[in-house]
Amino acid sequence: MKFSPEHDALRRSARQFVEKELNPYIPEWEEAGRFPIHEVFKKMGDLGLLGICKPTENGGLGLDYSYNLVVAEELGRAACGGVPLAIGVQTDMATPALARFGSAELRDEFLTKAITGDYVAAIAVSEPHAGSDVAAIKTTAKKDGDDYVINGTKMWITNSLQADFFCLLANTSDDKPHINKSMIIVPAKTPGISFSEPLNKLGMRSTTTAQVFFDNVRVPQRNLVGVEGMGFMMQMMQFQEERLWAAANAIGGLDHLIEQTIEYCKERSTFGQPLINNQSVHFRMAELQTEVEALRALTYQACEAHIAGENVTKLASMAKLKAGRLTREVADSCLQYWGGMGFMWDNPASQLYRDGRLGSIGGGADEIMLGIICKLMDILPKKQK
DSSP, rough: OOOOOOHHHHHHHHHHHHIIITTTHHHHHHHTTEEEEOHHHHHHHTTTTTOOOOOOGGGOOOOOOOHHHHHHHHHHHHHSHHHHHHHHHIIIIIIIIHHHHOHHHHIIIIIIIHHHHOOOOEOOOOOBBBSSOOGGOOOOHHHEEEEEEEEEEEEEEEEEEGGGGEEEEESSSOTTTSEEEEEEEETTTTTEEEOOOOOOOOTTTSSSSEEOOOOOOOOEEGEEEESTTOOHHHHHHHHHHHHHHHHHHHHHHHHHHHHHHHHHHHOOOOOOEGGGSHHHHHHHHHHHHHHHHHHHHHHHHHHHHHTTTTOHHHHHHHHHHHHHHHHHHHHHHHHHOOOOOOOTOHHHHHHHHHHGGGGGGTSSSSHHHHHHHHHTTTTTTOOOO
């Protein structure tokens, strides 16, 4: 992939935003368990960072996905995973289907404000019994007059306690699981919506994550995204951009931690010499950086194919799988070289160690990615009838 001066300018803008507007405050936000999401998103909206690939008629920049990839990489350099995750939910998880399939009225009402940063979005798909198995969701949206009446619950919903609207997946018929689902935009302050206490997570501490309950929640049918019965398909399409974003974001974080670990190993002396001089250390750093470059090549290849309009399900699944596993490997190796400092809560290696673990679970677990890849390689065993 060849980056233009415009890509480079956008990268600089995103990096400066991370360094000036995020990293100085992240320790405080991590301790508080939330960050001022509307304030941060408004600043990002003013810089055009929330609508890079979105339609210009809604205030987006109308650029191709390679520009979004550059920003995702730079957000990976944030001092935690939670704030970038909240941003990724806004740009690549809760709004792509709305931007592509939503009516002009629906986009004007919700997408435009998400791009400017005036609205915070959340994606409401997972349920307590249905994480990676999207087809198994039980939440229903039944027609009543001109409205949908929604009942059910959603689990592990990032941004939920600060959201202005949800992009919700619900069953709108009793048909087969892959054709009975629809995507509906639900304002967060609609009567009948309630929340659990914030979930006590291993990592991603600075995002608000909760269970959301929908009890006879009434929204107009005009809030339907696209057409009824196409929700599962639209969510699968959203997953591809989510997985590309996750891989690109991981690359930025891995690069940054390797850089920080090398600097520490140069400064830290053991037995009369810098720690980096130990062959086991500098060889391992070389191995890890090589793996990151392989992930970068795979992710860039998937991005180019996506821009060309190709089906990138296999490549995006591979990139997401590799990103999750490599994050675990890099975080663990780097933490070891920080020694006792690496076991401290606010160390950059321990931060990635706990935040990065979500990479192999969220957006489709590793095992789901492997199943998708096997299916597209035509080596997945057929179900016995």
